[in-house]
Amino acid sequence: RDIGVTGVQTCALPILSRQDFGKVAVLFGGRSAEREVSLNSGARVLAALQRQGVDAYAFDPATRRLDELAAFDRAFIALHGRHGEDGTIQGALELMGVPYTGSGVMASALGMDKWRSKLLWQAAGLPIPDYVVLEAGSDFARVEAELGLPLFVKPACEGSSIGITKVRQAGELGAAHAAAVRHDPLVLAERAILGGEYT
DSSP states (O other): OEEOTTSOEEOOOOOOOGGGGOEEEEEOOOSSTTHHHHHHHHHHHHHHHHHTTOEEEEEOTTTSOGGGGGGOSEEEEOOOSTTTSSSHHHHHHHHHTOOBSSOOHHHHHHHHOHHHHHHHHHHTTOOOOOEEEEOTTSOHHHHHHHHOSSEEEEETTOOTTTTOEEEOSTTOHHHHHHHHHTTOSOEEEEEOOOSOOOO
């Protein structure tokens, strides 16, 4: 640690050479609904690491046994969606003692679960859009009236835009629920907060 001009303590991180990384597994593909996106991004990560001289290898959990990861020194997670961003692969890597990129088990699990994230934010007093947990027997007309239109319907534990519908007109909520429940039994309807969209 050193004290800068401002008096703020900083931590100097060691500079790692290519060899310091050891044998690196780049995890991509998997079995989620976002497999194709993961195959694309993972292949790019793998190519970039190999161009830099890192001893990196492709690892697709859909085609290989997870215990094979114990032979690696590190893992770069390029899996998307379930089993990649939800704490599952993170927990397996921790059990094997393999360091990995990204957030830990609990942060990953909460980040992937829209409903539990909302509960956490509510408990912390943060403002969130009004929402309702939907079930097959929900009074869809009442929910549309309560939340107002437009609203969004989404599976609680899917990533990106998988299974998400923007409900614009009264009477569309039932079909939106049916589309979302194909991806997750827990479905949320959420008041739309409109504004600019940025990526």
